[in-house]
Amino acid sequence: MIQIDSVEKQQHRKLIVTWSITFLLLFPILIILGLLMRLNQGEWMKLNIDTFYALMTLHGLGMAGLLFSLALAALHYLIGTRYARLSVKTGYFVYFLVLIGVVGLLIATLIGKFGAGWYLLYPLPFKGGSWASWSTGLSIVSLIILGVAWLIGSAHVVYALAKEYGGFTKLIGWQYLGKEEPKEELPAIVLITTISLVPGIMSFLAGAVFLIMNLLQFFEPGLSFDPLLLKNLVFFFGHTLVNITMYCGVGWVYTLLPEFTGREWKVNKVLVYSWNATFFFILFAYFHHLYMDFVQPLPFQYAGQIASYFSTVPATAITMFGVIVQFYHSRVKWSIIPTAFLLGTAGWAIGGFAAVVDSTISINKVLHNTLWVPAHFHTYMLMGVVLFIFGFLYYLVYTNQKQRIDENARFGFWLFVFGAYGFLLMFYLGGMHSVPRRFSDYGGIAITSTHEMGAFLARSAAVCVGLLLLGLLMMYGSLFAKLLKKHEPE
Amino acid sequence: MSRSILLFTIQDYAALASLVGALIVVSVVLFLVVTSSTEEEKHAAKEKVYKARGRYFFGLVGVVVVVLFMSLRLLPYPSFQAEADEVVTVVGMQWAWKMATGVTDKTPAEFAGSNEITLPVNKSIRFMVTSADVNHNFAIYNSSGVLVTQTQAMPQYYNELRYDFTEKGDYEILCLEYCGMAHPYMVGKIHVE
Numbered sequence: 001m002i003q004i005d006s007v008e009k010q011q012h013r014k015l016i017v018t019w020s021i022t023f024l025l026l027f028p029i030l031i032i033l034g035l036l037m038r039l040n041q042g043e044w045m046k047l048n049i050d051t052f053y054a055l056m057t058l059h060g061l062g063m064a065g066l067l068f069s070l071a072l073a074a075l076h077y078l079i080g081t082r083y084a085r086l087s088v089k090t091g092y093f094v095y096f097l098v099l100i101g102v103v104g105l106l107i108a109t110l111i112g113k114f115g116a117g118w119y120l121l122y123p124l125p126f127k128g129g130s131w132a133s134w135s136t137g138l139s140i141v142s143l144i145i146l147g148v149a150w151l152i153g154s155a156h157v158v159y160a161l162a163k164e165y166g167g168f169t170k171l172i173g174w175q176y177l178g179k180e181e182p183k184e185e186l187p188a189i190v191l192i193t194t195i196s197l198v199p200g201i202m203s204f205l206a207g208a209v210f211l212i213m214n215l216l217q218f219f220e221p222g223l224s225f226d227p228l229l230l231k232n233l234v235f236f237f238g239h240t241l242v243n244i245t246m247y248c249g250v251g252w253v254y255t256l257l258p259e260f261t262g263r264e265w266k267v268n269k270v271l272v273y274s275w276n277a278t279f280f281f282i283l284f285a286y287f288h289h290l291y292m293d294f295v296q297p298l299p300f301q302y303a304g305q306i307a308s309y310f311s312t313v314p315a316t317a318i319t320m321f322g323v324i325v326q327f328y329h330s331r332v333k334w335s336i337i338p339t340a341f342l343l344g345t346a347g348w349a350i351g352g353f354a355a356v357v358d359s360t361i362s363i364n365k366v367l368h369n370t371l372w373v374p375a376h377f378h379t380y381m382l383m384g385v386v387l388f389i390f391g392f393l394y395y396l397v398y399t400n401q402k403q404r405i406d407e408n409a410r411f412g413f414w415l416f417v418f419g420a421y422g423f424l425l426m427f428y429l430g431g432m433h434s435v436p437r438r439f440s441d442y443g444g445i446a447i448t449s450t451h452e453m454g455a456f457l458a459r460s461a462a463v464c465v466g467l468l469l470l471g472l473l474m475m476y477g478s479l480f481a482k483l484l485k486k487h488e489p490e
Numbered sequence: 491m492s493r494s495i496l497l498f499t500i501q502d503y504a505a506l507a508s509l510v511g512a513l514i515v516v517s518v519v520l521f522l523v524v525t526s527s528t529e530e531e532k533h534a535a536k537e538k539v540y541k542a543r544g545r546y547f548f549g550l551v552g553v554v555v556v557v558l559f560m561s562l563r564l565l566p567y568p569s570f571q572a573e574a575d576e577v578v579t580v581v582g583m584q585w586a587w588k589m590a591t592g593v594t595d596k597t598p599a600e601f602a603g604s605n606e607i608t609l610p611v612n613k614s615i616r617f618m619v620t621s622a623d624v625n626h627n628f629a630i631y632n633s634s635g636v637l638v639t640q641t642q643a644m645p646q647y648y649n650e651l652r653y654d655f656t657e658k659g660d661y662e663i664l665c666l667e668y669c670g671m672a673h674p675y676m677v678g679k680i681h682v683e
Contacts, residue, residue: 049671117668123645124624128584128670227625227644263532292627292642294567294649302562309554317550321543327522328539329530334523342522346515353511357504360557362564366500366637369627369666432505434637436629438668444675446662450635 001082001187002164009081011088013396016077017483018095020393023070024479026102027386028472030066033059035465041441042459050130052440053115060118061105065146067385068241069098071248072153074392075193078252079157083190084164090156097149104142108135117438119238122210122230126217137218144211150241151204154197161190168194172279173272186267192251195275196244199282203244207237231290239286246348246380247278249388250319253341256395257323260338261330265322274314281311288359292368301361308359315352320345336398336406336413340391343417347383351376354428369438371457372431375424382420390475397482412474419468426461430454499636566639571652574616578607582619582626582643584670587663587678598622598645605678611658617651619643627667630680633659640666655682 004012033055039045040052047055073091080086108114112135116125120143125136162168165186169175171194175182210233217223258265287304290296323345332338354376358367367373390413398406435442435454442454498506564570581588581598588603596602599622609615619628621643629640630653638661641651655661663678 053668053671115671121625121667124668124670127623130671227646231625231644263536292640292649293644293647294641294651295644295647298567298569301565301567305562306558309558313547313550313554317543317547321539321546324518324522325536325539327526329525329528329535330532331529332526334526342519346519349515350508350512353515354508357508357511360561362561362566363500363504365566365639367504368640369629370637372501372504428505428508432501434501434631434635436664436666436674439674441674444677445664446677446679447631447633447635450631453635 002085004081004085008088012077012080012086012091015088015091015095016073016396019070019073020396020483021480022095022099023066023389024393024476024483026062026066028469030059030062031465031469031472033062035462035469037440038458038462038465040458041439041454042462043441043443043455044459044462047440049440050113050115053117054109054113054131056438057115057117058105058109061109061143062102063381064118064238064242064245065098065102067381067389068150068245068248070389071245071385072150072157072197074252074389075189075197075248076153076157078189078255079161079193083187084157084160086157086160090152094149094153094156097145097152101142101146101149104138104145108138108142111135112138114139119234120214121234122214122225122227123217125214126221137215140211140214140218144208144215147204147207147211151201151208154201154204158194158197158201161194165190172276173267176267176269176272188254188265188267188271189251191267191272191275192247192254195279195282196247196251199240199279200244202283203237203240206233207241210234210237228293228295231293232296235286235289239289240282242377242381243282243285245385247282249344249385249392250348252392253344253388254319254322256392257326257338257341260335260341261326261332263326263330265326271318274318278311278314281307281314283307285311285359288364291361291364305359305361308356312352312356316349320349336394336409337391339413340387340394344384344387344391347379347387351379351381351384354379366434367431369436370431371427371435371437374437375427375431378427379424383417383424387417393479393483397479397485406478409475409478412471412477415471416468416475417471419464419466419471422464423461423468426457426464430457433457501636566641566651568616568650568652572614574652575613576609577616577618578609579603580617580619580628580643581622582628582665582669582676583622584624585665585672585676587628587665587676589678589680593618605663606681607679608681608683609655611655611682614652614654617641617653619649619651620647621645624669625667626665626669626676629664629666631662631664632657633661637666642667655680658682 040047076091112132114131114135161171165171173186173191213225254265284303284307287300288308358364358372433453442451445451577593578589578591579594581601587605588601589607590603594601598620619641626643627640628643630638632638639653641649661680665673665676
């Protein structure tokens with residue numbers, strides 16, 4: 001624990017408030033892009049096909065980027081005000097770099113109609129696209145800027161922690177593996193932040209290689225790279241980014257939840273083993289994105305399923321049982337924050353289970369790239385990460401008692417959760433009925449039942465998104481005003 | 491493979507397993523909410539949960555190992571499949587499928603094939619799947635709208651997909667990898683007789 005003065009604390013607070021407001025403004029806009037996609041698939045509105053795919057690209061890139069950026073900012077705030085001296089200036093530098101990247105992507109997708117999808121599967125950005133050629137270049141450069149921002153932000157946090165706690169091995173808790181009790185206690189958030197951000201840094205470097213190869217291709221169209229190699233690079237980058245966003249959220253749940261349940265959540269030997277194992281599962285699980293590439297070396301296919309299956313052991317036996325210990329007979333007051341953390345963990349478990357089912361190669365053969373895929377990752381992100389984020393945002397603005405009397409916010413919260421699960425259910429039913437993902441509409445499918453089922457589920461999902469947005473609006477009423485107040489809640 | 495009460499698809503089993511998983515999670519959440527109204531001394535509560543966790547840990551590891559052992563023997567890859575009776579070359583291109591029986595010596599761009607093909611029932615078919623431009627995904631749907639198998643169509647590589655059509659009828663080919671504007675209209679047909 002570090003001691004910092006109130007001025008520095010206020011500076012950190014200003015930075016996280018800036019991030020939070022940015023998040024709260026962009027999040028519903030990105031949801032509306034998704035809503036437009038579902039309305040088009042449901043045949044309730046008619047978007048141009050190039051507009052649909054530009055919106056799909058912006059929705060995917062925007063959500064993945066925004067959620068990770070906010071998660072990183074939340075860790076920067078909590079660590080910077082409690083555990084290690086972090087530079088507020090670096091925090092703002094990262095913020096502005098992210099903004100530049102976002103503006104670039106907005107121009108590329110909304111004006112240039114760039115629509116290669118959020119993982120830019122090589123060589124799609126360069127072949128047969130209806131988007132402007134410059135928008136491909138701008139998207140690649142914007143993504144490089146985002147990658148550099150995340151790399152700087154993550155490296156800064158890990159470096160500062162290593163300096164504070166006496167080296168990298170201390171951050172990953174190896175001092176707990178000896179016979180003697182360590183002299184200095186390691187906060188769980190420090191361990192989890194390191195285990196999340198280090199694979200993150202590795203994946204950003206892989207992403208940089210991927211993006212630079214794409215940039216070379218952009219300037220020299222005669223070049224040709226190995227599409228399987230680039231597929232591995234982009235999925236290592238994309239999967240890891242999304243995966244560690246969840247683990248960053250878990251990091252602050254370990255720190256903040258005990259303040260509400262009154263039960264400490266300390267690092268011990270079991271926790272260290274568990275999170276060290278998670279480090280490897282994060283690195284190897286991405287192979288499950290390439291099961292349908294039959295030419296991928298067989299050991300990688302095995303590694304994908306084995307890592308995906310075994311990642312359930314630390315996630316459930318350690319973290320989720322840890323959450324159970326926190327709540328079981330605790331007399332916790334059910335304000336929004338502990339509720340969001342408990343439901344967020346549940347969403348992680350539900351989405352995670354559906355993901356593990358899909359990570360079985362022989363099942364993936366009939367679920368891959370159907371709506372089952374957005375079903376599980378939207379569960380994991382929307383009912384996992386986003387709930388952790390709302391828990392954190394309410395932590396910034398409310399005292400525990402005040403949250404319990406804000407009926408509007410509570411009602412909005414529950415409306416958001418029910419709307420979200422309705423929306424998710426339509427994806428799962430779509431996957432169960434083999435409805436393909438990433439179809440702007442289902443009019444080209446000759447099988448009438450698949451076409452009709454796809455359109456019906458999309459319409460139902462759109463209605464649920466309406467409820468979800470209404471809930472969000474109700475929560476915003478209290479969040480916005482209080483975030484803009486100058487001081488922390490007493 | 492029609493959808494009836496007696497004959498479930500793999501998708502049905504996946505959905506059922508996920509539903510059971512979700513119900514277990516919801517039950518745990520409700521249990522925690524109900525039990526949270528009374529207080530128990532934290533060490534006693536911890537001990538009870540940790541005891542359950544020990545059993546859960548060994549149970550889960552056991553289940554993971556058994557399911558891995560069983561499922562990793564049922565892979566769709568060529569080395570796990572028997573010899574095929576017939577070979578079909580498939581080339582994906584923006585935005586059409588080209589199919590013809592036999593192995594080709596032509597490049598994917600030069601390869602001439604049709605987006606409709608007739609194949610025999612109850613024979614093992616080996617599809618040699620590639621692409622002339624970007625990544626596509628060769629996905630076969632039966633007439634009830636059930637996705638029965640798939641593989642990626644990737645430029646510079648041939649993916650070998652084996653499938654035995656055990657029922658006569660028309661099967662639809664959809665592209666399941668986003669490949670640009672007309673992706674949802676990139677279709678083909680297999681007549682099985």
